[in-house]
Amino acid sequence: MTYARTEPTDQEPDIRARPPLVREFLLVAGLFLAYKFGRQAANGHVEEAFRNAGNVWDLERTLHLPGEGAVQGLLLHSQPLIHAANTYYAAVHFPATALFLVWLYWRRPRHYVRSRRVLAALTGAALVLHLLFPLAPPRMLPAAGLIDTGQVYGPTVYGQTPATDTMANQFAAMPSLHVGWAVMVAVGLIVATRSRWRWLWLLHPALTLLVVVGTANHYWLDAIVVGAMLAVALAVFRLPPSARTAPARQPRPDLRGSVEGSPVPAYAGGGGPGAFASAGPSLSFGAVGGSAEPADGADAGSRAPARAGAAR
Numbered sequence: 001m002t003y004a005r006t007e008p009t010d011q012e013p014d015i016r017a018r019p020p021l022v023r024e025f026l027l028v029a030g031l032f033l034a035y036k037f038g039r040q041a042a043n044g045h046v047e048e049a050f051r052n053a054g055n056v057w058d059l060e061r062t063l064h065l066p067g068e069g070a071v072q073g074l075l076l077h078s079q080p081l082i083h084a085a086n087t088y089y090a091a092v093h094f095p096a097t098a099l100f101l102v103w104l105y106w107r108r109p110r111h112y113v114r115s116r117r118v119l120a121a122l123t124g125a126a127l128v129l130h131l132l133f134p135l136a137p138p139r140m141l142p143a144a145g146l147i148d149t150g151q152v153y154g155p156t157v158y159g160q161t162p163a164t165d166t167m168a169n170q171f172a173a174m175p176s177l178h179v180g181w182a183v184m185v186a187v188g189l190i191v192a193t194r195s196r197w198r199w200l201w202l203l204h205p206a207l208t209l210l211v212v213v214g215t216a217n218h219y220w221l222d223a224i225v226v227g228a229m230l231a232v233a234l235a236v237f238r239l240p241p242s243a244r245t246a247p248a249r250q251p252r253p254d255l256r257g258s259v260e261g262s263p264v265p266a267y268a269g270g271g272g273p274g275a276f277a278s279a280g281p282s283l284s285f286g287a288v289g290g291s292a293e294p295a296d297g298a299d300a301g302s303r304a305p306a307r308a309g310a311a312r
Contacts, residue, residue: 018109028101028116035123046162049134049171053141056174056219065221068138071214072146082153085211089150090157093178096204100185104192110239111192115184117237118230122180125229130172136162137173139216146216175226176218182208183230191239 075082097119104112139148140162150156162170182205189201212218 018105019113021105024105024116031120031123035127045134045171046136049136050141052133053136053138053173054143056135056221057138057141057143060219060221068144068213068216068219069146071210072149072216075149075214076147079153082149082214083155085214086150086153086155088207088211089178089215089217090155092208093181096185097181100188104188108192111188114237114239115188118233119181119184121233121237122184122226122230123177125233126175126177126180126226129175129225130169133174134171135173135222136171137217138219140170144216149215150217173218174222175229176212176222177226178208178212178218179205179223180226180230183227187234 075085101112101116101119104115138144138146139150148156150158151160158168158170186201186205190198209223212223213220
């Protein structure tokens with residue numbers, strides 16, 4: 001007998017849970033533009049950003065966190081390595097998150113809705129913190145003694161004069177959305193898939209953390225704060241019960257009640273092979289044991305004389 005599988009399997013997407021494509025595109029694009037304009041509106045608080053940077057640096061030393069320079073020192077041993085780190089910082093952040101959302105939308109619609117809500121909430125909360133707590137990154141802080149690897153080795157996404165940079169707010173280091181989005185991508189894919197290799201997605205946030213610290217774009221505390229914010233968002237926006245586990249594969253009964261098509265011997269009911277050979281079409285099979293019973297009392301009249309003869 002073959003037993004039913006109990007582990008979750010990759011189910012087909014539930015198209016009923018998939019939101020309208022045009023609406024989702026406009027919604028995600030609108031949220032992204034609102035965030036970009038919000039970051040630019042928070043730009044310009046130079047003195048406050050450097051004062052906060054000094055406080056964060058001192059707090060990290062008080063907490064005995066490892067110095068950001070230790071990670072940068074490892075990257076600076078190889079120019080191709082530091083160039084790869086700069087490229088990862090500049091080129092992976094947005095495309096990886098966009099591909100994550102597109103794949104979820106197409107293959108795991110219920111997980112997509114939750115992930116989009118979590119990312120929107122996390123990004124909105126990060127924007128509020130950028131407005132309330134402008135922070136210069138460690139590459140700008142003289143006390144840190146770190147190198148702006150993007151400007152020295154390239155590539156970089158930031159202008160050379162942070163105070164007048166119209167493309168990005170360079171004083172929005174806390175929290176690190178590079179780390180927050182990367183952790184959400186890994187968590188979302190681990191929850192939404194069932195491959196034994198799915199835990200390798202944790203390499204994405206791990207590499208992102210090393211990159212943002214090693215390139216001196218973020219402090220350790222930037223990653224710690226965004227991790228706490230993401231945990232709150234994940235707790236608030238929980239998966240619906242129907243999407244938390246994939247349905248198990250059900251057994252397939254055959255005509256004689258076997259599981260997954262395993263045969264049941266004709267003599268399992270105890271009547272012997274010969275009894276079934278002469279039974280003909282008047283016999284039907286039981287649901288479990290395969291025993292034979294006369295069908296619908298069709299031969300009731302012929303059975304009565306037989307019993308009488310047997311009694312004599």
